[in-house]
Amino acid sequence: MMPGLSRLLHRDTESGGFDVAVNRAHRYLVHVESGLLGRIGVMVRDLAEQQGADRLVLVADRGAARHHLPAVDAVLEWSGLARETVLVPEGESAKTTDGLDLLWHALHRAGTTRRTLVLGLGGGVVCDLTTAAAATYMRGIPYALLPTTLLAQVDAAVGGKGGADYQGAKNLIGAFHHPVAVFVDPELLRTLSPHHLSNGLAEVVKVALIADPALFALLEDGVGRELSDLPWEAIVRAALRAKLDLLGPDPFEQGDLRRLLNLGHCFGHPYEAVSGFRVPHGEAVAAGLAVATGVGLATGRSRAQDADRILALLTDHRLPITMPRELRPRVWDELDTVRRVRNGVLHLVVPRSPGRCTVVDDIPRSAFDEALARLDTWSTR
Ligand SMILES: NC(=O)c1ccc[n+]([C@@H]2O[C@H](COP(=O)([O-])OP(=O)(O)OC[C@H]3O[C@@H](n4cnc5c(N)ncnc54)[C@H](O)[C@@H]3O)[C@@H](O)[C@H]2O)c1
Missing domain, CATH: 3.40.50.1970 (Rossmann fold)
Structure with a gap:
């Protein structure tokens, strides 16, 4: 077995009971x-x-x-x-x-x-x-x-x-x-349809950004190719290794790991929710990754050339890098609810460069707005 x-x-x-460890x-x-x-x-x-x-x-x-x-x-x-x-x-x-x-x-x-x-x-x-x-x-x-x-x-x-x-x-x-x-x-x-492939790809980009610059580079190599032609066995194996490396010290996701794996989800989950779950999870995560990247730029935590690589990879794989204007205030309101539940702290994960992220306790509304304004400009380049 x-x-x-x-x-x-x-x-x-001491009180006559038992201290039990499993x-x-x-x-x-x-x-x-x-x-x-x-x-x-x-x-x-x-x-x-x-x-x-x-x-x-x-x-x-x-x-x-x-x-x-x-x-x-x-x-x-x-x-x-x-x-x-x-x-x-x-x-x-x-x-x-x-x-x-x-x-x-x-x-x-x-x-x-x-x-x-x-x-x-x-x-x-x-x-x-x-x-x-x-x-x-x-x-x-x-x-x-x-x-x-x-x-x-x-x-x-x-x-x-x-x-x-x-x-x-x-x-x-x-x-x-x-x-x-x-x-x-x-x-x-x-x-699998291209739609479901790119949906899953958002999670691969996430894990590459957190832990695996080589996987990020492998995804960059695939730019311009049909999604179905990417080296999926190598991509899947690398993404699994990165996830298992992250889970290693924390298999029940109770500590800082959970925060890092939340990259893209801090903004992605509220976006998915305010869209009434019409935006698929992977697309919401991709938009969330882009907003987190924009926040990194707006708060001086990421360099323009690293942000460019992240945004280019997402767009080249036909993943969204922004959110509809009419939903943005509601996304921010959702974040406010999360902030209240967590006693005023958001724990936003911000990518600095492939393989390096940082956790930011909180950001002002102005940083969120500026991040989205930068993404709007980037999209029209
Ligand atoms: N447990 C976890 O750690 C974890 C992590 C991430 C996501 N999730 C959950 O995963 C779910 C989303 O998973 P998903 O994106 O795989 O969606 P899904 O399971 O709904 O599958 C998407 C569609 O693809 C079809 N399908 C499945 N395999 C196919 C194939 N080989 N070829 C053609 N069609 C195929 C399915 O019938 C379905 O219509 C969400 O509920 C999310 O919360 C769980």
Whole structure:
């Protein structure tokens, strides 16, 4: 069995109670290889053996299923495991407690026990739902992921964050529960629309800006090429390495790491929210990265040539670098709400240059306005 060691340590307290410490070690492999799908049946069989699992529940969204379920079904024959398939609707609207209920119900119907392995096939929505369902069903059952969108391959499939949206708020319900394996096959991205590719690319640019100047340069090399022609295996592997490096010291995202990974989201989340979630997450993050870059310029924290590189990369990959004028005051109002919740501090992450970011406690409204004015000028050059 893959080591998943737990220790419960306790000692008596002076008041006659117990001081309890829980240590858990959990390891898993993230396989990254173009064409990996062909070997997944055997890999899942070995994984099930390690986990002591004797059956499989495959969870897929209808979009991923349309393109990849027949091939996945065919290779899973090699696992020799009894299996059930559950289809969930595609898109963010499925990431609700109703979506979770659908999965719990299917797991129950399939006679799921702790000896059942769940495998999620799809984008970030399936990764989040599968993780949350596996975290909660029988207080935690093993699961693996086979992510099929760029966003899921570089971000949602690793880190163990599961969740569902609730009452209009993103990811309000959820839990940390790490997978037992992740199978990343960049070949699966070939069927992804350019829109969803560039959506995921925003998160790749984010992680490159935080931690990996070489990845940033690799993305710059791709400028002028069709998105489908980029070296996705190298990009996905580098983005995953950067994310895992960042998660290393803080796997439950409780410290400064969370702040850094918030790059682009400080402005992107409010923008996404005030657009009524009509602006896709990746586009909102890209605009948020651009505004953070503009803030760096407006407050003298970034140099013009570094800001130029960041803005050029975003525009060259057809990602937005600004926000509609009519929404800007509302974005600022949203930031004000966040500021109040955080006792007057915003913790804005500002990129200085690829691989170097800084956290700024707060900015005045004038810096936000100036950042957007600079982006307007930059866009019309
Ligand atoms: N858990 C985390 O750490 C984390 C990190 C980032 C984002 N997320 C979450 O991820 C979600 C967004 O994920 P997403 O952008 O992958 O969206 P998504 O899961 O909705 O997938 C986008 C669309 O692509 C389709 N699709 C999936 N794979 C395909 C393929 N190979 N070819 C063609 N179409 C395919 C899907 O059916 C869907 O219609 C959000 O809910 C976000 O909150 C989670």
